Amino acid sequence: MKIWTDAAWEAGRGSVAFVVYFPRHRDPLQPGRWVPGRYVHGFADVPGAVLERFVQRRQYIGQLELLAAVAVYYSVPELRGRRVVHWIDNTSAISCLLHGYSGKPDSALLVNAFHLYNAGLKADIRFEYVESKAN
Numbered sequence: 671m672k673i674w675t676d677a678a679w680e681a682g683r684g685s686v687a688f689v690v691y692f693p694r695h696r697d698p699l700q701p702g703r704w705v706p707g708r709y710v711h712g713f714a715d716v717p718g719a720v721l722e723r724f725v726q727r728r729q730y731i732g733q734l735e736l737l738a739a740v741a742v743y744y745s746v747p748e749l750r751g752r753r754v755v756h757w758i759d760n761t762s763a764i765s766c767l768l769h770g771y772s773g774k775p776d777s778a779l780l781v782n783a784f785h786l787y788n789a790g791l792k793a794d795i796r797f798e799y800v801e802s803k804a805n
Contacts, residue, residue, distance in 0.1 A: 673756040677734035684716035686738035724776040735760035736780040757800040
């Protein structure tokens with residue numbers, strides 16, 4: 671699997687998005703048949719009720735990047751047990767997810783939610799940095 675996540679914070683509004691690519695593979699139920707590759711994507715404006723749960727600050731891009739990265743695993747159950755390469759354009763979000771820690775309480779909640787959920791999901795995830803323009 672390949673995953674790209676991104677977030678935006680502009681003019682007091684936040685949004686998150688993801689794209690997941692499922693590559694072409696053999697059908698386990700019908701030997702010799704190939705299942706074509708496919709894309710799954712999602713986008714959402716972040717509701718004010720969610721933003722209110724974050725520590726108050728002038729911008730929320732770090733928390734939104736984490737939210738986007740976490741949301742994809744909750745939104746796409748087919749990731750269960752899969753090997754995943756996940757690209758993010760925010761080094762702070764990658765560091766938090768890799769190390770399982772953030773000193774910011776709102777980010778820590780998102781990181782903990784990710785690791786607890788993935789303990790059951792059992793996705794084998796490799797995080798990679800991608801420059802914003804390429805993402």
